[in-house]
Amino acid sequence: MTTVDKKKYKVIGTSPIRHDGADKVTGRAVYGIDYHMPGMLWGKILRSPHAHAKIKSIDASKALALPGVHAVVTGKDMAVAADIEVEAGETSLNYMHLSDNVMARDKALYKGHAVAAVAADTQHIAEEALALIDVDYEVLTPVLNGREGMKADVPLIHPDQTTKVMAFRFDPGTDTGEKSNVAGRSQLKLGDIDAGFKEADFIVEREFTTSWVHQGYIEAQNATAHWNNDDNITVWNSSQGTFNQRQLMAEILKHPVSQIKMVPLEIGGGFGGKIPVYLEVPAAMLSKKTGHPVKMTMTRTEVFEGTGPASAAQMKAKVGATKDGRITAAYAELVFEAGAFPGSAVGAGAQGMFTAYNIENILIDGYDVVVNKPKSAAYRSPGTPQACFPAEAVIDELAELVGMDPLDFRIKNAAKEGDRRADGVQHPEMGNLECMEALKASDHYKSDLGGPNRGRGVASGYWGNAGMPASCSIAINADGTVSLAEGSPDIGGSRTSIAMMCAEAFGIAAEDVHPSIKDTDSIGYNGLTAGSSTTLRNGWAVFEVTNQAIELIKARAARLWETEPENVDFADGVFFSKAEKELKLTFKEMAGKLMETGGPISVAASVAPRGAGPSFTTHMVDVEVDPETGKVDILRYTAAQDVGTMIHHDYVEGQVQGGTAQGIGWALNEEYFYDDKGQMLNSSYLDYRVPTMLDLPMLDTILVEHPNPDHPFGVRGVAEISVVPPLGALANAIYAAVGVRMRDLPMAPHKIVKALQEKNGKTK
Amino acid sequence: MAAVKTHVRTTLNGEATEYLCEPNQSLLEVLRDVLFLTGTKEGCNDGNCGACTVNMDGRIVDSCLVLGVEAEGSDILTIEGVATPEGLHPIQQAFLENAALQCGICTPGFIVASKALLEKEPNPSEARVRHWLAGNLCRCTGYDKIVKAVVDAANTMGGKK
Amino acid sequence: MRPIEYVAAKTVQEAVKSLAEKGDAARPLAGGTDIIVQLRGGRRQLDRLVDMKAIPELNELTYNASSGLRIGAAVPCYRVYGDAAVASAYPGLIDAASLIGGIQIQGRGSIGGNLCNAAPSGDTIPALIAHSAVAEIAGPGGNREVPVEDFCTAPGRTVLQSGEILVAIRVPAPAAHFGACYIRFIPRNEMDIAVVGVGASMVLDGNKVTACRIALASVAPIPVYATAAGAALVGKEATEENINAASEAAQAAATPISDMRGTAEYRTHLIGVLTRRALQSAIQRAKEA
Incomplete structure (x- = not known):
């Protein structure tokens, strides 16, 4: 594609009411948890109470004797899946590991690991039955920290696991043969850091830690499965990718993919967490055993303990700069806790870490370490919030040493088109500097803080965004409306953004397109609703189907006007004859003439686009810290982000605000609080503490529209990156307010008080 | 049993x-x-x-x-x-017009809670809206547009500022 | 949740009888905001719940400027802070009643239930102690009264014997120049459990403190009535120095632990900060009263 100038659009950039809106504000929309079938049984999972234990035996006889109980399945009922690694939204999954994660076989590898599943007439009976299943465990010493897990004398979680060295993300790697909890070691290298640090007048080197955090979607994992007598399996659930889950099901159940149908119901949030399968597998197995459809839903505690949160990390960052404020070199060591199975997002974190800056010499060592905690999954810009936190904190310290305003320091070092990332790839056209400059020109930047113990922090971020395949189909209705079939679950308004691009192409209103989300038997392959890719890739699919339809309609107009199709053109929603200007019909008028000119028109297309277009952003936050209690109040927040061409203005802005709120929670309060046995002690919303409405101010945005030149509508991924900067921005703001550098997340009040006491040299 | x-x-x-x-x-x-x-x-x-x-x-x-x-x-x-055969309630309409939902799973709870507030207090401040709705979690929106929708609905329903 | 029997009692006698029949396997149900969660999570196992909400006596809220306030044990929080006369006479109690959970919880949960739940973090308990509130108890052996500071005996346990129920909480009428306050620290701004909570009350004669009560939440296995801390101020001027001394005495009365909500050191620190702030607010209110 050539560069797309900022085009004038009629539908794109507006904010129509979403097509599924009425259903969602009236309670009519059917989410995964809402699904119900006649004759359905309820399934429940028995979970390991130990973080690390051998499963010596499981006796379900007492449970099976309980009236109302139909069946029990365990890991022994499952086939062993293939030992093949696949991508899963910036983290990775191995089929065999995934199968073991869905149901433990010989060892329970974390508190909450599924060890058995039961189907019963009611949820309550199923729950009672769990208590009657006897599991004989041999409790083992758990490994609960990444750096600890790297040591030579700790227990090996997977005794046969050897470290692989990876040259780039998703590289299958070279096996070192060394038995270790370190599953993978990777290195990104650009230039020569020794030379770079020699050039520096100031060098700052610090250590950082972050805790496990959860996506916190409000709808718990759920699945209703029916294994029919013809061996066709149907699963109704809420997922971030039906086709991906179909593949995972096929591999785990060793069942033909063509005999599995995934039906996407409405999804109550995911943020990466609803990419893998969990309940889908035992629900299908229980259905096979009982002949009934089986519904399973997780409790909130199960969601915290038994799904895939984002990795905790232990990190080092070292950055050098010259007196005049040029960053000369950066080094980092990232140790990510993968959880019970390999595949953290450490690679993505390394790739995003220093990427908002033009730094000629970079070295980043990454370690993917298994620990006795849930297998990490994707969470909004996976790996990058963790990695950018140390980068942004150290850069803030350097700005202070150099004596520059932190925003000016970032502007001076901002990465631009053509500069190289740590992995050597050159940046395409993008709006990094525009975001920083827009923030500098904002009222927020110019405003006074207006009180003591207040401070302002800034931080930048990068996220690469993804492409992935998409398929859609359209049918043109006689009244000039279009039925649009999509295959990507709509998690935040993508039905409408995709419909809007379709409407734009045909020159009709957004409301004249009727989008729906189809099951895996009813539409071509679609990638994950993840990687900020859904609108981007479906935009390509819509571009294809609308172009094809326009060509077909041109031929019909040619027939009407008794001319050749090449003499007919289409612009602004009107088909016209190039020769005779009075011959013109709108899209709607032509739609009404399809039957008489050869019959109905429908078009389907599949695409696999590249050129996702990276995201860049800079955030600014004002806080007030109560120095006596350590409480941080957020006074004002502005996020500036390059969002490419906005399709639906309000839903783009909503993505920026939503990610920001999650980043604020991550920075200040959210964490998996573990005891020394690997028991999570705060597995409820009460104690996990996601932000409430009272914890946040209005979240202002500056939406910089730098169209993606590699997309027909200029779309750039927008959904993930906003979670990245709040961690660093808040740490920097707290420093500006009360003079302490917080390097361990969350920056909980008790830690701030302790830091202040240490700074003031008293322990009152 | x-x-x-x-x-x-x-x-x-x-x-x-x-x-x-x-x-x-x-x-x-x-x-x-x-x-x-x-x-x-x-x-x-x-x-x-x-x-x-x-x-x-x-x-x-x-x-x-x-x-x-x-x-x-x-x-x-x-x-x-909440809706009637005549149409959506003004709060429901305001949620749609303000794009106050993304995944929508929390939306019914927010609407039922907001309706109770506006029936009691037709002119709530932003702070009051945030206090009243603090027991309703939303993980998608950052709440910004929900607050705006509730204030917007209050205005539509006749409680002028 | 395991199968359970539900009985909606109509009178105190009926409730007492129904509870006594089952001993420890039965408990009263008021707002249910704690016990339903405990039953569902398996933290309590019961055979019977006896609903108190249909017993008229447990649902009365009466206030009289001379005799004081009587809160039926099943009266939800919103009724307490929603009563203009009560809110004006007992701002220190309202502080606590209006911050438990969110609006939804306050629509069901009762002050009586908060007391009977006997959590170390129960927000209304320090406020009640600061107000010299008394628990009215009915049981198979008749009626008795227990000062709120003596009501909780261990986490989740109270002085209530088998078959006994809390009927009402009586709060004396505020003396002239009485002021009280409850404040807590939570990491979020709502929907959280107190890391530390402090209830304080005092009576002033000019700037001189003639009575003072201080009670603490989340700093020991049960809510703490810090008598020495209150006594430290009695007979003294309400100065910053004296307030600080009382705050230090409050710190000494606590035996905090480190848990997911905060470290013991941090809790001790917070007791000092919050006691000072609660006393300052109580003084302000006493001066305005």
Whole structure:
């Protein structure tokens, strides 16, 4: 594609009411948890109470004797899946590991690991039955920290696991043969850091830690499965990718993919967490055993303990700069806790870490370490919030040493088109500097803080965004409306953004397109609703189907006007004859003439686009810290982000605000609080503490529209990156307010008080 | 081990409604799994997210913390009773116009809670809206557009600033 | 949740009888915002719940400027803070009643239930102690009264014997120049459990403190009535120095632990900060009263 100038659009950039809106504000929309079938049984999972234990035996006889109980399945009922690694939204999954994660076989590898599943007439009976299943465990010493897990004398979680060295993300790697909890070691290298640090007048080197955090979607994992007598399996659930889950099901159940149908119901949030399968597998197995459809839903505690949160990390960052404020070199060591199975997002974190800056010499060592905690999954810009936190904190310290305003320091070092990332790839056209400059020109930047113990922090971020395949189909209705079939679950308004691009192409209103989300038997392959890719890739699919339809309609107009199709053109929603200007019909008028000119028109297309277009952003936050209690109040927040061409203005802005709120929670309060046995002690919303409405101010945005030149509508991924900067921005703001550098997340009040006491040299 | 079921009579969304339930079933469970009114959502089942908010005798409550048997004689409003055949309630309309939902799972709880607020206090400040709705978690929006929608609805409903 | 029996009692006698029949396997149900969560999570196992909400006596809220306030044990929080006369006479109690959970919880949960739940973090308990509130108890052996500071005996346990129920909480009428306050610290701004909570009350004669009560939440296995801390101020001027001394005495009365909500050191620190702030607010209110 050539560069797309900022085009004038009629539908794109507006904010129509979403097509599924009425259903969602009236309670009519059917989410995964809402699904119900006649004759359905309820399934429940028995979970390991130990973080690390051998499963010596499981006796379900007492449970099976309980009236109302139909069946029990365990890991022994499952086939062993293939030992093949696949991508899963910036983290990775191995089929065999995934199968073991869905149901433990010989060892329970974390508190909450599924060890058995039961189907019963009611949820309550199923729950009672769990208590009657006897599991004989041999409790083992758990490994609960990444750096600890790297040591030579700790227990090996997977005794046969050897470290692989990876040259780039998703590289299958070279096996070192060394038995270790370190599953993978990777290195990104650009230039020569020794030379770079020699050039520096100031060098700052610090250590950082972050805790496990959860996506916190409000709808718990759920699945209703029916294994029919013809061996066709149907699963109704809420997922971030039906086709991906179909593949995972096929591999785990060793069942033909063509005999599995995934039906996407409405999804109550995911943020990466609803990419893998969990309940889908035992629900299908229980259905096979009982002949009934089986519904399973997780409790909130199960969601915290038994799904895939984002990795905790232990990190080092070292950055050098010259007196005049040029960053000369950066080094980092990232140790990510993968959880019970390999595949953290450490690679993505390394790739995003220093990427908002033009730094000629970079070295980043990454370690993917298994620990006795849930297998990490994707969470909004996976790996990058963790990695950018140390980068942004150290850069803030350097700005202070150099004596520059932190925003000016970032502007001076901002990465631009053509500069190289740590992995050597050159940046395409993008709006990094525009975001920083827009923030500098904002009222927020110019405003006074207006009180003591207040401070302002800034931080930048990068996220690469993804492409992935998409398929859609359209049918043109006689009244000039279009039925649009999509295959990507709509998690935040993508039905409408995709419909809007379709409407734009045909020159009709957004409301004249009727989008729906189809099951895996009813539409071509679609990638994950993840990687900020859904609108981007479906935009390509819509571009294809609308172009094809326009060509077909041109031929019909040619027939009407008794001319050749090449003499007919289409612009602004009107088909016209190039020769005779009075011959013109709108899209709607032509739609009404399809039957008489050869019959109905429908078009389907599949695409696999590249050129996702990276995201860049800079955030600014004002806080007030109560120095006596350590409480941080957020006074004002502005996020500036390059969002490419906005399709639906309000839903783009909503993505920026939503990610920001999650980043604020991550920075200040959210964490998996573990005891020394690997028991999570705060597995409820009460104690996990996601932000409430009272914890946040209005979240202002500056939406910089730098169209993606590699997309027909200029779309750039927008959904993930906003979670990245709040961690660093808040740490920097707290420093500006009360003079302490917080390097361990969350920056909980008790830690701030302790830091202040240490700074003031008293322990009152 | 099914216990004897209790016969419960309520007024649900303005209509006399009877159901049978066991004492260990919550009102939320009764609404969703007995009456199939699944608009009221389960988010945490322990009173910490507000997704299951219903109005019970004029007060908003977490229906996960009410037993089905406790609803005897109660007048209950769920999200299914908010719109009328004439159209959406102004709060529902404001949520749509302000893009105050993304995934939408928390939306019914927010709307039922907001309706109770605006019926009591037609002109709430932003701070009051945030206080009233602090028991309702949303993980998608950052709340910004929800606050705007509720204030917007208050204006539409006639409470001028 | 396991199968359970539900009984809606109509009178105190009926409730007492129904509870006594089952001993420890039965408990009263008021707002249910704690006990339903405990039953569902398996933290309590009961055979019977006895609903108190249909007993008229437990649902009365009466206030009289001379005799004081009587809160039926099943009266939900919103009724307490929603009553203009009560809110004006007892701002220190309202502080606590209006911050438990969110609006939904306050629509069901009762002050009586908060007391009977006997959590170390129960927000209304320090406020009640600061107000010299008394628990009215009915049981198979008749009626008795217990000062709120003596009501909780261990986490989740109270002085209530088998078959006994809390009927009402009586709060004396505020003396002239009485002021009280409850404040807590939570990491979020709502929907959280107190890391530390402090209830304080005092009576002033000019700037001189003639009575003072200080009670603490979340700093020991049960809510703490810090008598020495209150006594430290009695007979003294309400100065910063004296307030600080009382705050230090409050710190000494606590035996905090480190848990997911905060470290013991942090809790001790917070007791000092919050006691000072609660006393300052109580003084302000006493001066305005």
